Amino acid sequence: MHERFPATGVRHIPYERRSGDASERVISREAFATATAEITQWEGYAPTPLVTLSALAKEIDVADIYYKDEGPRFGLGSFKALGGAYAGLRVLQREISRKLGREVALADIRNGKHKEEAAGITLVSATDGNHGRSLAWGCQRFGAPCKIYIHALVSEGRAEAMRALGAEVIRIEGDYDDSVDLAKSEAQENGWFVVSDTSWEGYSQPPRDVKAGYGVMVQEICDALDAAPTHVFLQGGVGGLAAGVAAALRQHYGEDAPRVVIVEPELAACLFESGKAGKPTAFAIQEETLMAGLSCGEPSELAWEILTEEASDFVTIPEELVAPAVRLLARPLAGDTPVEAGESAVAGLAALIAARQDETLAVDLGLDMSARVLLIGSEGVTDAAIFARIMEEQDAA
Template sequence: MISFKPNPQKPLSFFQQLTDYQITPTIKIEISSDIELIVKNEGERLGLGSFKGLGGMYAVAHLISDQWEKIYGKPLETSEIFTKTIRDMASSLCFVCASAGNHGIAVATGARLLGARSRVYLSESVPASFEKDLLKLEAQVIKKGSTYEASMEAAIADAKHTQAILLADSSWPGYHYPPSLIMEGYTVIADELRREFEQTDHWPSHVYLQAGVGGFAGAMTYMIRHSWQTQPSIYIVEPEYAPCLKASHEAGKPTSVKGSISSMGRLDCKNPSIIAFNILQHSNVHYLTVSEKEAEAATHQLQQHGLITTPSGAAGYAAFIKNKFSHASQAEKEFKPIIFITENNHIK
């Protein structure tokens, strides 16, 4: 089994050197007289529009550090990563990935920040706004295939042919180190919440985590199960058109699914990450799917609370609405749900 033993202090030390790093806010919404919903809003994380920056940027920095150590035989101190010497060394490196949008922006941002190059494969279903944003970040953008999976295959072939560094946010047999770094970056979110809940002693009873390949859901679940004092019920939320983690759980092994293209574009992944699968399979989680209509309705309901997002970003809220009726008889002190807005509504 592939082990995942992250240290959230490593990515936190990296991000604390950036002026853009801020702890994203938690907001409380009164759903009813009995239910107060906690919302962790990742829409403005690092000014990139989503939580993905925590993974892609940190992984780029870590892999550049690895390259430095490989060349010079000594580890790179965190404080040295932004020096001209490192930028000069990184200028010979190119990071290649496939993306449904946000991961590519994270990788391109990290590459430009540290002096490297990036090449991002997008499927035809990715909104044009992401391509525009990537070009502003000096990334080379290549449109390939009608699905995320097709663009991923193209990125893998590119890395093999050009010797570029493949930085995928999914994992499969023989490929797990770079995505494990991405997931380590995501652990910052769970650690921020841990520190907040330790101060307030207001621990959630139910956590809703949306999932594509499962990197975010897997990293959050690992941290919750290993570092939170009070253990909640965890729900993994997927589109009805792409329930690859649910199918994998039921099959007892990583399993691909087929389905129509979902409007929850950043969650529309038909193949699970094996790292995420291994974590979730041993973490006592539940699985929920949401429909296109449910996710769309959730975006409008959140907008009424001043929270602007997309169907992908609202999927956790859609699952909460769908699931809350089963907890309707619980007292307020027992039912303390938390959801995550994983991206803002920057798609045009």
């Protein structure tokens, strides 16, 4: 490899999975099927690439590495395109149906038959960038006003991408969790509707819909593979991506579903701390991680219901592993397909490479030469300036 990925600083705890039916109960098969049927009808839909990194797999001595590249998704640059826009559409469906006193179809809203009603329903959310961009894009398509709350350290490039889709962007002081709190309170005061990918007491349906949308990505993966992977490394954040993917994989593969390894930045390790405590646990963020989409201090309780039954391992990685992983994908080993990925996309890749260079950690994670590892490349280059800076670091070395 071009750069070393030392396991120094990587932390790991094994987790004793609880028994239960959360993978079927929290997000039903019907919910996944409804989301898939709708999203695959959207203009611009196409399955994203599942890239096989054969040269890298040989280099670190595992059987296969599969990287699901969500960069091309609907031209929005991330897997979030599947969640926020769909959950927003479902909020519109419920509210328009309530106002009209009859059930309206998702397709009718998508096709503009209820533009007048949609124009009177304001959707809001907090975001580090990708979820808000998806919601803004969906609101633009479905004709609803959109307000997005971002915290102080969200890049201006990501803010401008949401404004370009017609959203009003409100930047606040504080961190992601502060932006969530403000979005909730102002929505309540003004009669707006929150479309969040995290849940809290009394609020769970939109986060369920977000996760159901992610099932489209999993269905594409399963359609492309001949057999179940042995492992899946999933980014943390509030847990929505990890929970949605883990549940969909369990529904598809049953007892053959892959071992679920949750990976987070050491600077934002709320799921790692939850794993240690055995219950949803907040993490006080003192410094922002380069992996902006994973900078979350409050786990989603809804996501935790699934992860407590599906996750076998929780891992944190230090910041110094992120940029080398981005560069390795963009300038890969000979024979592998180049992938331009964002910072939050490479958490699993960085953890995998580091683990294979530490014999004890590899054994603890069950990683050997027969491992077939699935990685979710959750975003492409969603901030060109940050990507350029990461690539220039290697050029200057």
